[in-house]
Amino acid sequence: MKESINITIIDRQEVPHEIEVPLGVDLNLMEVGKASDLPIEGTCGGMALCASCHCYVQSEHDIFDRSDDEEDMLDQAFFVEDNSRLGCQIKMEEKMDGLIVKLAMVGD
Numbered sequence: 001m002k003e004s005i006n007i008t009i010i011d012r013q014e015v016p017h018e019i020e021v022p023l024g025v026d027l028n029l030m031e032v033g034k035a036s037d038l039p040i041e042g043t044c045g046g047m048a049l050c051a052s053c054h055c056y057v058q059s060e061h062d063i064f065d066r067s068d069d070e071e072d073m074l075d076q077a078f079f080v081e082d083n084s085r086l087g088c089q090i091k092m093e094e095k096m097d098g099l100i101v102k103l104a105m106v107g108d
């Protein structure tokens with residue numbers, strides 16, 4: 001089993017940031033972005049209550065099994081697309097290797 005994966009987060013200036021993420025420490029994408037000093041606020045602490053971690057999945061990963069809470073929050077978010085997810089609801093696990101996401105604009 002792998003000990004880490006590599007993901008890419010594209011910031012709002014279209015700059016890609018390749019990040020090595022350790023596995024087995026229960027991180028989500030919002031936490032990884034914050035730890036990498038990217039502009040993800042994560043205001044609600046990962047409770048699917050704020051949408052400040054809204055992002056677009058740009059790789060072919062099949063990760064659109066959103067929870068009802070996530071769907072409800074995305075219903076209230078700005079600039080939602082078919083590939084929208086809340087970063088805090090994306091768990092960093094082995095199948096996420098190669099993931100590419102782009103940060104959504106925040107609508108305030």
Ligand code: FES
Nearest residue numbers: 042044048051088
């Ligand atoms: Fe608030 Fe993800 S951190 S919804």
